[in-house]
Amino acid sequence: MHIPDGFINLATSAGAGVIAGGGVGVSLKRARLALEEKTAPLAGLVSAFIFAAQMLNFPVAAGTSGHLIGGALAAVLVGPWVGVVCLTVVLVVQAFLFADGGLTALGLNIVNMALVTVLVAYPLFLVLRKFLPASKSGIIVASGIAAGFSVVAPAVAFVAEYAIGGTTSAPLGAVAAAMAGVHTLIGIGEGVITGITVGAVFSVRPDLVYGARDLLPKFEIGVQAR
């Protein structure tokens, strides 16, 4: 899902860079309002874990692989605002140190994989939770489904960016169909990995799952506030 340099023209890439900067700026502001002592270490851990998980390409179809993006995972574990920043950290490290994803395309990649994934995943997670039991399994299922859709959404965003500023003349319909198809498959993998990971964290430390804070007994919240 990392866009290399050259696919999308510079004007569109620059526009995405502005949107990315604005989105990350807003996320930092919002994250700061709810900053806790544990925010920094948890953000570091989520960034590191997502970086590691993104190295693990799994097979999805003949000759094609996919890997976790982690937008839904980050949003559920540390909240959407901190989550956007964690994904951005991963993308910046990948682009600058690992030459994974282009430099001029960094804004596009931040828009798609940090902003779009989280903006789709977290609201969807909250809606799904209303229809699911307020339990560990409810959290896992809601995370997994939200994660699946959060992979298709940036694929659609890429098609939109290609429609606006693509530097080649591939038929848009074919690109859209291919992107949606393969990322639906990758989305299943994303959903499974996200569900397992959220479930594991919830089992060990339910208090560290941002999206499940409402499940904590009230007295625990009172104790934590001190």
Place this chain on the structure above:
Amino acid sequence: MKRRGIGLFLLGGLLVAAGLVAFLSPRARQSPDGLQKVAEQQGLSKSERSNPLEKGPLAGYGLRGIQGPRAATVLSGLAGLAVAFGFGFVIFRLLGRRPGAAEREGPR
């Protein structure tokens, strides 16, 4: 069971992440990912330009000067993991130290 710190959780989480890099990353599929595959099939790849930093020491999840792709992948992955942790951590520590409270205390 509450009032636990997060030190142990942090350590465990980082060990799991490092374990994923050490044991699974050498086995990860090398085949192109979804976007790369579509780009190849639809002809987008012909406009691809390489990242100007592709000669960097960790570029392509390798390690310059280390023989053996497995060791190189693992070591560069562990380096990336450490950098990602540090970067994420420092951003939020700095965010917490910015004079947010001071702004409210008085004009400057």
